[in-house]
Amino acid sequence: MLFNSLDFAMFLPIVFVLYWFVAAKDLKYQNLLLVVASYVFYGWWDWRFLTLIAFSSILDYGIGLRLLHEENELKRKAFLWLSICVNIGFLGFFKYYNFFVENFIDAFSLFGTKISANTLHIILPVGISFYTFQTLSYSIDVYRRKLEPTKDVISFLAFVSFFPQLVAGPIERATNLLPQFYKKRQFHYSQAVDGCKQILWGLFKKIVIADNCAQYANTIFNNSDNYSGSTLVMGALFFTFQIYGDFSGYSDIAIGISRLFGFNLKQNFAFPYFSRDMAEFWRRWHISLSTWFRDYLYIPLGGSRGGTWMKVRNTFIIFLVSGFWHGANWTFIVWGLLNALYFLPLLLTKSNRNNLDVVAENANVPSVKEFLQMVLTFSLSVFAWIFFRAENVTQAFLYIKSIFQPSLIALPTIRPTNVIVLVIFFILLEWFGRRNQYAIETFFINKPRIVKWGFYMFIISLLFIFRAEEQQEFIYFQF
Numbered sequence: 001m002l003f004n005s006l007d008f009a010m011f012l013p014i015v016f017v018l019y020w021f022v023a024a025k026d027l028k029y030q031n032l033l034l035v036v037a038s039y040v041f042y043g044w045w046d047w048r049f050l051t052l053i054a055f056s057s058i059l060d061y062g063i064g065l066r067l068l069h070e071e072n073e074l075k076r077k078a079f080l081w082l083s084i085c086v087n088i089g090f091l092g093f094f095k096y097y098n099f100f101v102e103n104f105i106d107a108f109s110l111f112g113t114k115i116s117a118n119t120l121h122i123i124l125p126v127g128i129s130f131y132t133f134q135t136l137s138y139s140i141d142v143y144r145r146k147l148e149p150t151k152d153v154i155s156f157l158a159f160v161s162f163f164p165q166l167v168a169g170p171i172e173r174a175t176n177l178l179p180q181f182y183k184k185r186q187f188h189y190s191q192a193v194d195g196c197k198q199i200l201w202g203l204f205k206k207i208v209i210a211d212n213c214a215q216y217a218n219t220i221f222n223n224s225d226n227y228s229g230s231t232l233v234m235g236a237l238f239f240t241f242q243i244y245g246d247f248s249g250y251s252d253i254a255i256g257i258s259r260l261f262g263f264n265l266k267q268n269f270a271f272p273y274f275s276r277d278m279a280e281f282w283r284r285w286h287i288s289l290s291t292w293f294r295d296y297l298y299i300p301l302g303g304s305r306g307g308t309w310m311k312v313r314n315t316f317i318i319f320l321v322s323g324f325w326h327g328a329n330w331t332f333i334v335w336g337l338l339n340a341l342y343f344l345p346l347l348l349t350k351s352n353r354n355n356l357d358v359v360a361e362n363a364n365v366p367s368v369k370e371f372l373q374m375v376l377t378f379s380l381s382v383f384a385w386i387f388f389r390a391e392n393v394t395q396a397f398l399y400i401k402s403i404f405q406p407s408l409i410a411l412p413t414i415r416p417t418n419v420i421v422l423v424i425f426f427i428l429l430e431w432f433g434r435r436n437q438y439a440i441e442t443f444f445i446n447k448p449r450i451v452k453w454g455f456y457m458f459i460i461s462l463l464f465i466f467r468a469e470e471q472q473e474f475i476y477f478q479f
Helices: 006-022 027-043 049-069 073-109 128-143 153-161 174-181 189-222 229-260 278-284 287-298 308-326 330-348 368-389 393-403 417-432 449-465
Strands: none
Touching: 006 027, 027 049, 027 153, 049 073, 049 128, 049 153, 073 128, 128 153, 128 174, 128 287, 153 174, 189 229, 189 417, 189 449, 229 368, 229 393, 229 417, 278 287, 278 330, 278 368, 287 308, 308 330, 330 368, 330 393, 368 393
16 A cells, blocks of 8 residues: 555545544554554555564564563573564565575586575565564663563554554654553644645655656666666666655655654654765665664674774674665665765764754855765765666666766756756755755745645645656665
């Protein structure tokens, strides 16, 4: 069930009405309704996936209770590793089994040895990477005694399966989201209005920006041998805005829907394409995943406490694992490696925390230095996205090689004026809203109602005018 589908347009109002008008008097009924709604939402793709999420939820709920009463450290570690092995085992089997089998065969063939091994026709459960990390964080935090394990199984099932952010994040921590299921929730008009505005902005990012850019990015990447160098650059730019509009759009919709039900999720994107270096970019891109790896992998490995070698090693581990998290393909690993190499000079010069504030915080335009820094950082991101989008590493290198030819200075053969204008309009709105949680949060907030509603209706009209002919799934569903 896609957020931008007719099915969801019918599903959401039904759940909303039941939640606030039927189950509102009893918190347990509200939470139970969310569990049922979330399982319907998730099972819409394939009901068989429900067994996995239910098993992971019950397992980690039970492990949390055992950790509560267990004082023996060896047994506590055993329970933690049971949670890690089972959850990562499911993730590894469904997402990486064929990858490892195929590469195992290829490795032996390099030495002239032919072996036979069967791959499986495995359907990747939607969102397994997201809810696996979410439930794992619960077990780890309970083990570390940073979180009191819950005895409320309904609340825990609702936390793991919460439908707005179930299949593509944000990856919520139990310390933030789980306690919200314990508290009585009341409908607040201002919170609902803010949620609707963020949903609208997320839909604009997805339908108007991402889906329209996708049409041209797909055409160019799928036929890269036929296009000039300048057109290939356009293809990389289209994909750059496609993936940002698609993924951050999903996060905005998820956060907005959550607010309709009285929940507050953490910000997942903070205008990353306005970053002045790659360290800032990674503080602003997919924040919930970056901080998850920081807290549960980077810091346990030693973080930045050791010498230079340890810092470099840990940085490369984080980026390579992050790349591999995205998919079973060497392209994602190369993408992670590239970002590690981008980050390395900042780490070695201890300048990775130079840009912690908002760019041009007290001005409408950036300084020349800031502008050049943003252009460089954006260009590095665009280059890395080529590997992320390519079908394989060979195609990525051929794509890059084809860019650097005499036709690079020619006009692109594909340059859709309407999409380019929409992207420029989008960049401007993001720029002037960069101090907010999402771009249009405070737009015209103190203006007359007719001005505010005029702006919202304009955005809504763009959703219908520029709706792509083919409905596009969210990119991160495949991860």
